[in-house]
């Protein structure tokens with residue numbers, strides 16, 4: 001039964017990076033915000049860091065892939081895909097490594113630069129977004145080293161960079177030997193306490209959350225402040241559809257997973273932030289009168305242009321101890337030697353090379369990130385002893401081309417615990433992606449050699465890619481024909497429905513996306529704050545030029 | 551006198567029970583003595599003792615780990631390493647007599663056949679043995695005798711590794727490179743692919 005339940009000024013759907021940043025920023029200004037989140041809080045005792053079994057839990061309770069975790073808050077994702085996301089308060093940031101890169105100015109102008117596949121320019125520039133990157137960085141808490149000449153000048157991070165460990169040092173020295181650029185990586189990892197959160201103590205188990213609050217996940221970086229502002233965050237609240245009337249969003253119907261009851265919540269304005277898979281899924285589930293193919297989908301673009309980045313990994317082992325179980329797992333050093341499109345290559349776009357920690361002894365025995373397990377029997381001890389604590393991983397993250405055929409659709413053949421249809425992913429690497437990743441793989445080999453690795457396991461271009469970056473499926477664009485939302489994350493089809501999460505990224509750049517998602521969310525909230533009244537009377541979403549000013 | 555209100559059951563309990571839980575299944579699977587002996591003998595062949603490392607069967611790999619990470623028959627959702635109690639026990643029973651009767655060379659031979667003929671079951675045995683063995687406190691002590699493991703303490707917290715993680719010291723980034731400014735972005739044509 002559907003019962004009328006509540007009203008609010010702004011309804012936010014999803015409590016991850018996008019939803020948390022919007023909720024906090026709007027509530028700072030006294031706007032009444034309700035946020036619906038299908039998952040629960042992660043309780044402090046649910047982090048594996050204090051348990052002997054912390055490593056096998058990487059394949060179970062802290063598996064990246066919801067299809068492996070199979071928790072009641074997860075929804076199935078079908079297709080030839082390796083999805084990685086989390087459905088709890090704080091969203092996928094609860095699982096993330098915290099690599100905190102900004103896009104570069106050129107990343108907003110890839111349509112001008114080459115326009116390959118479905119690539120278009122963003123309707124905004126780096127300069128438009130820069131002030132909001134600054135605000136979001138300050139909220140989340142960033143560590144790093146100021147002065148990287150590969151980026152426009154920006155405020156110094158709040159704390160010094162995380163320690164590189166022997167592994168980070170080894171890769172930096174190798175890149176230096178090759179004459180490559182490198183720089184200490186900015187991370188959403190506190191190296192100085194902030195807001196009652198502890199600084200990182202190099203425990204080496206990021207990617208399974210952080211019970212110290214050192215990792216800037218949205219549950220610790222944003223939600224305590226948003227709740228203090230009075231945001232009504234409802235957990236176990238799974239949205240089934242966004243409701244509309246006469247072309248305007250009126251709110252949403254959600255299922256209270258605790259009781260199974262359906263509730264309707266009314267709002268003046270709706271912000272969708274359910275991520276690059278969850279948002280198109282919900283828009284497609286919201287097909288209704290006047291929107292037969294799903295909400296915001298009259299141009300057929302919802303779910304299309306999915307990007308994950310292009311990946312190739314190199315597990316490397318060395319003669320001498322590296323002790324990769326120590327230190328933040330996230331990247332301490334990176335190289336952007338091959339970041340920009342180079343006319344001498346046979347591909348457009350570029351890549352970043354990063355490093356990661358190694359985890360512990362059981363993970364090492366099981367082959368670490370990409371290799372086969374150590375052999376069993378008489379060969380086990382020599383092999384294990386050679387590998388454990390002698391390992392570094394480096395990988396390339398390439399800027400994949402947005403293509404309409406890479407997409408999220410609905411798959412009614414599988415359902416979540418509330419009976420709602422699964423998401424389905426179709427994603428393949430295009431020719432440009434393969435050329436780029438093949439080039440990157442060759443560079444990984446060179447770097448492994450320069451580092452003095454005695455053994456390597458190099459994946460080559462990965463398919464399916466590890467899908468922890470879910471981008472482009474409700475992209476921001478310049479006209480109602482080329483995108484789902486405008487320059488302010490306002491959907492072209494429903495003026496009081498905004499979409500701000502990974503789905504709204506127009507291009508993927510060659511860097512991790514979350515700092516850009518947060519910056520866009522802060523900017524979107526600022527736009528809503530300043531133009532609330534005008535938005536409520538709009539009957540048509542305008543282009544950037546004709547929209548009210550920010 | 552004020553009345554005491556007894557709260558109703560918290561529905562969250564149900565969801566927690568259905569979720570993957572830390573430390574494996576709360577109610578351990580019960581193996582027979584024969585199954586424990588066979589699993590211990592298998593684990594001891596997968597990771598032979600020696601070089602200061604104890605035998606898996608001597609550090610509770612089966613009793614403390616296999617029992618929690620094999621999915622009990624009454625639990626619907628089967629998670630990594632996807633070993634279901636009924637099938638897993640049946641597979642152990644099928645090999646127990648021959649395996650226990652064999653000498654070490656014979657056991658190695660049987661495991662090699664198992665790896666070839668029943669890769670899923672073999673993969674479960676290996677994942678449980680490797681995952682369990684390298685998480686047992688006695689094995690952590692042995693790991694610390696390795697040059698690369700001297701500071702290793704298993705569970706990442708509460709201690710962390712802040713005191714012993716290599717720092718930046720004299721390592722300074724080269725400070726080279728630049729970026730393309732917004733106004734400098736131009737059409738770029740790349741080489742044709744072969």
Ligand SMILES: Cc1cc2nc3c(=O)[nH]c(=O)nc-3n(C[C@H](O)[C@H](O)[C@H](O)COP(=O)(O)OP(=O)(O)OC[C@H]3O[C@@H](n4cnc5c(N)ncnc54)[C@H](O)[C@@H]3O)c2cc1C
Nearest residue numbers: 014016018038087091092097098099239278501502512514
């Ligand atoms: C293992 C891993 C490592 C990563 N490492 C990095 C990294 O180092 N750096 C980086 O930048 N990024 C990283 N990422 C990616 C990063 O986590 C995401 O980019 C970011 O969290 C996306 O933010 P979002 O707002 O788009 O969505 P999310 O943070 O995923 O939040 C979406 C929320 O919406 C909720 N939701 C979905 N559907 C519904 C519904 N119907 N009703 C109610 N609620 C709903 C979900 O439960 C979820 O909580 C990593 C991700 C993973 C999984």
